[in-house]
Amino acid sequence: MVLVFDAREVEAKVSRDGGRSERELISEERGVRNFFVHLESLKPRSGPTSYHYHKTKETVLFILKGRARVLLEGEEREVGPNAVIVIRPGERHGILEVLGEEDFEFLEIGAPPIEDRVLAGP
Numbered sequence: 001m002v003l004v005f006d007a008r009e010v011e012a013k014v015s016r017d018g019g020r021s022e023r024e025l026i027s028e029e030r031g032v033r034n035f036f037v038h039l040e041s042l043k044p045r046s047g048p049t050s051y052h053y054h055k056t057k058e059t060v061l062f063i064l065k066g067r068a069r070v071l072l073e074g075e076e077r078e079v080g081p082n083a084v085i086v087i088r089p090g091e092r093h094g095i096l097e098v099l100g101e102e103d104f105e106f107l108e109i110g111a112p113p114i115e116d117r118v119l120a121g122p
Contacts, residue, residue, distance in 0.1 A: 003030060007039055019046035028113060035111035042068070042095065042104045051094035052117045054087075059110035061085040066104035069096040092120040 012021040019042060026037035042049075044066075051071055067080040071094050072087075078099070079085065087093050098104040 010039075012041075017046075019043045020049075033113070035109065036113040038108040040106055040108055042066075042098045044098050044101050044103065047095050047097040049095040050117075051092060051120050053090050053092045053120050055116040055118060056089050057110050057112060057114065057116055058089060059087040059108060061087070062107045062109070064105045064107065066102040067099040068104045069099060070094065071096050 007023060007025055010023040010025055012023050014021045021041045023039040024036070025039055026032050026035065047068070048071075061084070063079055063081055063083040063085075065081055067078060070077050070079055070085070071092075072085070073092055076096065085093075095104070
């Protein structure tokens with residue numbers, strides 16, 4: 001059966017400080033076993049997220065709105081709307097800071113849909 005729904009109706013998991021929210025749009029709960037899609041949003045001046053890598057997960061981040069400073073394999077970059085970040089297993093990454101006054105919103109698409117995060121430093 002084909003699944004159609006409004007992403008805004010998916011309940012968001014919100015961080016304790018309210019600076020980050022995540023909606024699991026595509027997951028095993030929706031009958032998809034081979035990949036996942038999350039819609040994530042960080043408030044202005046929030047960050048950093050943990051600097052980490054994944055053992056087996058491949059991830060693509062597609063930036064929808066806002067700007068942020070990210071750390072990718074030790075290199076700082078500024079990213080904004082329409083940027084695509086491809087993260088392969090073992091590649092360290094994290095968000096350092098949301099820039100400006102707009103929320104930083106992105107789709108995180110990956111496979112396999114397992115949690116295999118390994119902290120990689122400060």
